[in-house]
Every structure is written in C-alpha cells, then in structure tokens.
Amino acid sequence: xxxxxxxxxxxxxxxxxxxxxxxxxxxxxxxxxxxxxxxxxxxxxxxxxxxxxxxxxxxxxxxxxxxxxxxxxxxxxxxxxxxxxxxxxxxxxxxxxxxxxxxxxxxxxxxxxxxxxxxxxxxxxxxxxxxxxxxxxxxxxxxxxxxxxxxxxxxxxxxxxxxxxxxxxxxxxxxxxxxxxxxxxxxxxxxxxxxxxxxxxxxxxxxxxxxxxxxxxxxxxxxxxxxxxxxxxxxxxxxxxxxxxxxxxxxxxxxxxxxxxxxxxxxxxxxxxxxxxxxxxxxxxxxxxxxxxxxxxxxxxxxxxxxxxxxxxxxxxxxxxxxxxxxxxxxxxxxxxxxxxxxxxxxxxxxxxxxxxxxxxxxxxxxxxxxxxxxxxxxxxxxxxxxxxxxxxxxxxxxxxxxxxxxxxxxxxxxxxxxxxxxxxxxxxxxxxxxxxxxxxxxxxxxxxxxxxxxxxxxxxxxxxxxxxxxxxxxxxxxxxxxxxxxxxxxxxxxxxxxxxxxxxxxxxxxxxxxxxxxxxxxxxxxxxxxxxxxxxxxxxxxxxxxxxxxxxxxxxxxxxxxxxxxxxxxxxxxxxxxxxxxxxxxxxxx
Amino acid sequence: xxxxxxxxxxxxxxxxxxxxxxxxxxxxxxxxxxxxxxxxxxxxxxxxxxxxxxxxxxxxxxxxxxxxxxxxxxxxxxxxxxxxxxxxxxxxxxxxxxxxxxxxxxxxxxxxxxxxxxxxxxxxxxxxxxxxxxxxxxxxxxxxxxxxxxxxxxxxxxxxxxxxxxxxxxxxxxxxxxxxxxxxxxxxxxxxxxxxxxxx
Numbered sequence: 001x002x003x004x005x006x007x008x009x010x011x012x013x014x015x016x017x018x019x020x021x022x023x024x025x026x027x028x029x030x031x032x033x034x035x036x037x038x039x040x041x042x043x044x045x046x047x048x049x050x051x052x053x054x055x056x057x058x059x060x061x062x063x064x065x066x067x068x069x070x071x072x073x074x075x076x077x078x079x080x081x082x083x084x085x086x087x088x089x090x091x092x093x094x095x096x097x098x099x100x101x102x103x104x105x106x107x108x109x110x111x112x113x114x115x116x117x118x119x120x121x122x123x124x125x126x127x128x129x130x131x132x133x134x135x136x137x138x139x140x141x142x143x144x145x146x147x148x149x150x151x152x153x154x155x156x157x158x159x160x161x162x163x164x165x166x167x168x169x170x171x172x173x174x175x176x177x178x179x180x181x182x183x184x185x186x187x188x189x190x191x192x193x194x195x196x197x198x199x200x201x202x203x204x205x206x207x208x209x210x211x212x213x214x215x216x217x218x219x220x221x222x223x224x225x226x227x228x229x230x231x232x233x234x235x236x237x238x239x240x241x242x243x244x245x246x247x248x249x250x251x252x253x254x255x256x257x258x259x260x261x262x263x264x265x266x267x268x269x270x271x272x273x274x275x276x277x278x279x280x281x282x283x284x285x286x287x288x289x290x291x292x293x294x295x296x297x298x299x300x301x302x303x304x305x306x307x308x309x310x311x312x313x314x315x316x317x318x319x320x321x322x323x324x325x326x327x328x329x330x331x332x333x334x335x336x337x338x339x340x341x342x343x344x345x346x347x348x349x350x351x352x353x354x355x356x357x358x359x360x361x362x363x364x365x366x367x368x369x370x371x372x373x374x375x376x377x378x379x380x381x382x383x384x385x386x387x388x389x390x391x392x393x394x395x396x397x398x399x400x401x402x403x404x405x406x407x408x409x410x411x412x413x414x415x416x417x418x419x420x421x422x423x424x425x426x427x428x429x430x431x432x433x434x435x436x437x438x439x440x441x442x443x444x445x446x447x448x449x450x451x452x453x454x455x456x457x458x459x460x461x462x463x464x465x466x467x468x469x470x471x472x473x474x475x476x477x478x479x480x481x482x483x484x485x486x487x488x489x490x491x492x493x494x495x496x497x498x499x500x501x502x503x504x505x506x507x508x509x510x511x512x513x514x515x516x517x518x519x520x521x522x523x524x525x526x527x528x529x530x531x532x533x534x535x536x537x538x539x540x541x542x543x544x545x546x547x548x549x550x551x552x553x554x555x556x557x558x559x560x561x562x563x564x565x566x567x568x569x570x571x572x573x574x575x576x577x578x579x580x581x582x583x584x585x586x587x588x589x590x591x
Numbered sequence: 592x593x594x595x596x597x598x599x600x601x602x603x604x605x606x607x608x609x610x611x612x613x614x615x616x617x618x619x620x621x622x623x624x625x626x627x628x629x630x631x632x633x634x635x636x637x638x639x640x641x642x643x644x645x646x647x648x649x650x651x652x653x654x655x656x657x658x659x660x661x662x663x664x665x666x667x668x669x670x671x672x673x674x675x676x677x678x679x680x681x682x683x684x685x686x687x688x689x690x691x692x693x694x695x696x697x698x699x700x701x702x703x704x705x706x707x708x709x710x711x712x713x714x715x716x717x718x719x720x721x722x723x724x725x726x727x728x729x730x731x732x733x734x735x736x737x738x739x740x741x742x743x744x745x746x747x748x749x750x751x752x753x754x755x756x757x758x759x760x761x762x763x764x765x766x767x768x769x770x771x772x773x774x775x776x777x778x779x780x781x782x783x784x785x786x787x788x789x790x791x
Contacts, residue, residue: 006613006620006628116631140627140653173653174613174628176620245651322656340657341676346669347701349603349693351637384637387694459637548694554638557692570735 007177009141009170013080013108014039015177016148018049021185022078023103024070026055026063028431029460030082031117032171033110037080038461051187056463059397059431060085064092064107071105071161072199073190076152080108083124084396088432090127093161097131098209099198100159100216102191104152107133107163110171113291113319117168119379119396121317123293128163129269132213134220135163137241137268137290141175147266158216167291169242169319221270228278229261236261236279237329238296239289240268246322247289250329260333265290271299280305287313287332291320307332353384355555356530356573358487358518359452363390364551364581365490366421366450369497373419374411376403378433380425381459382452387552391423398432400424405436405445419505420447427457427465434477440511441478448500449513454520462523474513481512488518488531490580521573533576533589537565540586551581595648596752597659601674602666603691604638607739610766611664612643614743618754618762619647629653640670647753662751664742667691668709668722675716682717685745686710687725687738721745721789728781737778744779748786756783 007015013036017025027037040054053070057063060081070077081089086109093107109124128135136151138144144166151162197205228236237260239247244264251262263279265271268290276299279286288297288308297308307313314320314328323340330337353360363385366375377383377391378400385391393403404422411417424433429451437449451470457463474482481503485493493516500512519526541564548558548565555572558565564586579587598615602608609630616626627650630643644655658679665671665686678684688706695701704712706722713720725745729738740763746752747759763775 004620006616006626139651169629169653172630174616174626174630175653176626242653245653246656249650249652249656321654322652326656343676344672346673347693347695347703349638349640349669350695351604351639352694354637381637552694554694 002178002180004176005179006174007141007145007179008035009144009166009173009175010035011039012141012145012175012177013148013164013166014043015179016145017078018043018052018182019180019185020104020148020152021076021182021187023051023075023187024053024067024077025079026057026067027080028057028060028063028085029457029463030085031460032112032168033080033082033085033108034460034463035171036108038463047182049182051185058466060089061092064089064096068092068096068101068105071101071103071155073103073192074188075103075190076105077103078106078108080110082118083109083111083122084118084120085109086124086127088397093127093131096161097133098206098213099201100209100213101155101161102159102193104155105161106148106151106155107161109163109165111165111167111292113167119394121292123291123295124163124165125268125295126293128165129295132217133161133163134217134267135165135269136266138164138166138170139241139245139264141170141173142177144170145177154220158220160213160216160220165241167242217270221272222274224267224270224272224275226263226265226275228263228282231258231261233259233261234283235259235285235287235333236263236283237287237289238263238265238279240265240296241291243289243291243320243325246320246325247329249322250326254326254329254335256329256333265296268296269299271296276300285332287329289314289320289325289328292317350387351384352387352552352554353381354522355553355571356521356575357381358454358516358520359385360388360551360553361487361490361493361577362423362450362452362516363388365494365497366390366423367550369494370419370421370448370501373421374407376400376407376420376422378422378424378428380428380452382423382425385423388550397428398424398436401433401440401449402436404447404449405440405443408445408447409443417505419501421450422447423450423452425458426451426453426455426470427463429470430466430468434473437474437477437479437511444510446504446508446510448497448504449511451513451515453515453517454523455517455526456520456523458520458522462520462525470515474515479511479513481510482515483513484515484517486518487516488575488577490577530573531576532574533579534574535567535572535576535579535587536590537567538586538588540584541565541582542584542586544584546583547578547581547587551578553578595646595650596661597655598645598662598664598746598752599655599660599674599677600643600645600664600666601670602641603670604641606641606666607736608641608643608666611739611743612645613766614740614759614762615645615752615754617766618758619645621758621761622754624753625649627653629655640673642674662746664746666738666742668706669693669703671713672704672709675713678717680717682719683746683749683751684713684717684720685742685749686713686720686722687742688722689724689726723785725782728785729778732778732781733774734778737775740775740778741782744782745786745789747779748783749790
C-alpha cells in the first residue's frame, strides 16, 4: 500500500532500493551517507525482508567488491559511502567499469560541499567521469528515491555500474515522499555465467572491454535527454542537484523565467554532444551552477560563452547556498546586488567531545605524559583531541599509524627524537589500521599507539564494529607490548602510558600499543554501567583554568578569569574523572 | 507562493533542535500539508551549532536563505543573534534566554554579549521578538530535556503555525518512546499556554 511519509533523503534512497528489489547492499558509515544502510538494516528487520542481504562492511573497498559480486550474479546490488569512502573503493570502481555487470549495480556516493563533516569537498561525479560510468545528481529526497529506479534500469540495460551522487543537503533534507512498499518485488535466482575474458580479463581483453565501455557511454550519452525550455531567451542557466533547486527558488523570487532559461540536468555525465551544441547555438550567455567541481562545465569543448567555476563567475570552492546563487545570478545578469546585513563578529562555537567521553582522559594523559610529543591523529570523534592539544595531524582513515612510523623514520638518529604517540579509534583501526601496523612492525618503527576503543563507530551514529578481539589482532600484527587501560582510571592510565613510552622510546624495543577501552556513553545499545560520582568545586579553586584548558569538559566552565570554576549539573554525567585532573585538588566528591 | 510557512530552528548540539523541527514537520504531514526540512548531522552535533529548517508548503530548495524565515525558534540567545539574518522585519522570534557559553568564551578571549543587549538588538531588528526562560518551563513540566517541545508549544500557542494542538499530541505519541510521552505533552501544553498569553 502506497503512503506518504516524511523521509530523510538517505531514508528515501533506502526505501527506493527496497522497492526496486535490491538484493545485496553493503556500506561503511560516513557522514552524510550513513543513514542509507542504517535504514536498510532497520527495514530488513522490521519488515522481515529475507531476500535482502545487508552489511556494514569493514571498509568501502570491501563493501564495493561484496556488492559487485551480487551484480555479477545477476542480482540488483548497491554500495553506499561518503565521498572520501569512494577514494578507498576507487580501485574496484575503475576496474568494475570495464568488466561491467549483469544485475543492476548502483554506487551511491554522498558528497559534502561546505564541507560540513569531511576532509575534502571533492566531487564524486569526477570519479564517475574518470571511471567512465554515468552519474545521477538528485536535487531532493524524492528525486533521489526515484533515481534508484533509473540507476538500476540504466545499469541493467547497458551492463554498466551507475552512480547516484546526492549531497549533504539532499541526504539530510526531509520531505514527504510516496512510499510504495515492496510487495511487488520479484526475487530472481542468482546465476553466474563463467566468462574469464570478462570477469577475469587479462590486459589484452581489458583493451576490448575498454572499447565496449566507450561504446556503452556513447549510447548512454545519446539517450540522456535534457529538455530545453523554448521561450526564446538568449541566456540560460544549466544546473544540477541542489544548485538547481536553489537556482529555481531564486529565479522564481526574482521573476527571471521570462529572461533566462533554466535547464535541469539530472545526469551530469555523460552529456550528449548534440545537447551541448544546441545550448551554445541557442544562447548568447550560459551559466553553469553545480556542486562542487566543474563537471558539466568541463564537458563544453568551446567555453567562450560559458560562465561558471572555471572563469571565476562562481567561486571555485564552497557550497552554493541560495543567497550565494542569488548573488552570482544578479552579478552575471548585471542586476543590482541585494543588500545583506554584515554578519556580526560573535563568539564562535566549536564541536567538542561529549561530557564523560572516554577519549577525553586519554588525550589529557597523552599530553601530560609526553608533553613534547608528535601526535598523529585519525578520523572519528577523537579528531576532537585537537582541542586538548593531543592531535597534530588528521589526514585520512588509518593514516595515524603509517604517519607515526613515517615520523619515526624521519626523526630516527636525530639528537632530539620526540616521543611519537598516535591515536586511532576501534572502527578506523579495523577499516585501515591493520596493514600500516604490520608495516610499522616490519620496518622497525618505534612509537606508542593508543587505540581508543569505545566499542562502536560513534561519530556516524553508532554502527557496529567487528566482534573480534583488538588485543589478538594487534598481537597478530607482530606487536609484543599490548596493554588494556580504563580511561576513567586516570592514574593507572598514566602509568600504562609511561610503561609504553619506556618500551618504545627508552628501551627501544618497538611499537607499544595501549587499548583505552570505555564504551561510548551516547550509544543507547551499549549495556554498560557507568559510575555515578557527584563532584563539586571546593574552596581551594583559584580559577587557574587548568581543567578548562587541558580537559575541556563541556560541564566545567570558568565564568571569569581567576574566579572559581563552575560545574553545570545538567551537562555533568558524573564520571568523576576531573577529580584527578585538578592540580590543586579543588574538585571534590560529594559523599 | 506565500501560503508557505518557513520555520528556522537554531541551537546547540544536544538541545533537541532536530526533534523540534521533526515535531512540526510530522504534524504538518498529519494535517495533509507538503513538508520539506533540512538539518545537520555528524561533527556539528558534538556541541556545535545546530540549524534546521521546516517549510510547510511545496518548495524546491531544502535550505532557507537570508530573510526568508517567518518564524525563528532560537534555543540559545547567542545563536539567535547568529541566526537573525534568516529573518525579515515581520518574522516572529522566540528565544530561550538561558545561555550556553561556548569554549571560546569560557577559555577566555571572546566575550559573550549581555542577554539584555541581545534581546534589545533582536527587538530593534524584529519587533515580534519574545525572549523567555523556556528551560524553567521545561523544568516545571518535569524535565529540562523537554525544552525543545516547550519551544514548539510556545509558537503553536501563539498561533503562528497552521496546525492543531491535538495533531501535535498525536505526533508526540508517534515520535517519542512511551515513557517520555506524558512529560512531553505536559511540556507542550505549558509552552502552549505561555504562547497564548504572549499574543494577548
């Protein structure tokens, strides 16, 4: 039974996958893509959808390859990730474009213009172009859901992977959407036709596959119909995704539809040559609005009349919010600029670790025990260790370990060898931390690695981690110093870090791993009992600010310099760790 | 076009801003309106600024631009100041007066403006600005965590939303776990009564 539901963009995509009979779905969490798989897992369970295999894979490469095998077997399959996750899966992506697929295969790669929650603003549509596969660019949750159907149909017709590229504003928009249900879905049996010249192609056959791929692309491009409004305007705006939606609102508001054609591009790559020529022939001026890189724009071979990111009409970086688009359109058309109030210079607000977070005491202790260290960090909530001064680098998933080894080799033999202390989370360790740890051992690197084990993938909404012993895994990588610490027991944590430092730096024995284990307090599924230690600020407090600066708990603040600190009873979760932080013993425990 | 109602909610991670906007959106759906909303997830939820928008009526863009919000629900005074550019001179602003000072203030350096100054500044720009201690109302209703529902109750009571009180109650029952329904209905009601008095 069809019904209207308010769905998050990511939920809408998940409903689309189920309605279109997706059989194999795999993902690794990452904002803004995480809720797609989260919804699939929930629906599979609540609706007892037996024919759907869902999995949180260990990383995006594994997710991609797992789902691709489903498509090799003739089943509709999907893999989803955030844009930087596609970097991890780029190896199978390039190759899968050549082999093609049997069952419909869609890659959902969510981009993050802004960026709001990512290390880059990279445009997954360029990956589609690089791999030579078609890409769809939805402008709303409803459209994203409908594009799942287009993606599967195109994928099956041309035997090619098809990408859907939503952006944060689509993933995290909510809209009322028609939900059809899945009762109509036919489930067919998997078949795998052996064909080594395709599925296991050697370079000679790869050349032929490349040729076939080019032919597929030409056909897809010529079938990519884009309607051009016909009111005879000589200016036009070509837009895709959310940039189109924002441009539409702005043009409605400014009454521009008589003067300017607004052309909506649903499939930004591959564009047919004929379309690009028609656009140029029919117009004197063309403006391209797209996020975040100039994918449509680059496909114009003649860019004399074309404005966009390349000629500086549109800024080369950043999200295209409605007011920015309005400014761009006004200036491009020579209309007077809108008057905007100048934003006031207000105190900024930065994200911080939650009250009672088990990561906080670890960063505090690292900085205290190894004050002159180099601290390679990693991707997750614990990136916020920056605030406590115990994270110096954040590159990409798993980089902390290889970078710690790299820093060791760079400084080794130098008179002033700083202690190197790396941090990585449990999920990130499984995702990309194991090969660099083996490599570090093999190459004789010496550093302290703290694995911040909160038993979940916290930042993205508490997805599960593999139920495999991290201690055993670390030992299997060849590490001999492995200790487990409770971050709430600050004194003992500091002792263990000192031992680890002695092993790695003074005794020069090798890599020392400390697993700091405390379940995430925000994870409602965690069956863990936390202490209830009620604390208060005693008369000893002289307002030195050490706790605020070094520990940065949201529950402790210093209203004025040199005046006693204050504990907010609503924010405080009674972990009691701050008692051991104050150098003047001015935080007491209520009996 | 202007039968649309555009609501902008702003606050700090952990204040329940997301739930407030969902409460408005789901209630509108229940009453048969078209709805679109926008929100933030991920890093920003860890104590950063949280902004959401709810638009009742058909719309293409998921985000509100400057000067578009008909109603601003600000859960925190400083964030009201930051969000003011989304409002126009006829907007209605409801601000919770209880500040959450950011670390840039508690660690020294930046200065948190005086609450009275914030209120005056907001009122100078938008006359229908109402600042009140909504946290106290939530506490009176039984839980400080229901601040978000109190805030929605206030604007509903002011008659700013074309939605019925009963529909809000139905949505509260749908969105919240059974053990939290009672306190939230009480919170909504308390907000509603205060909202009605504000417009008298």
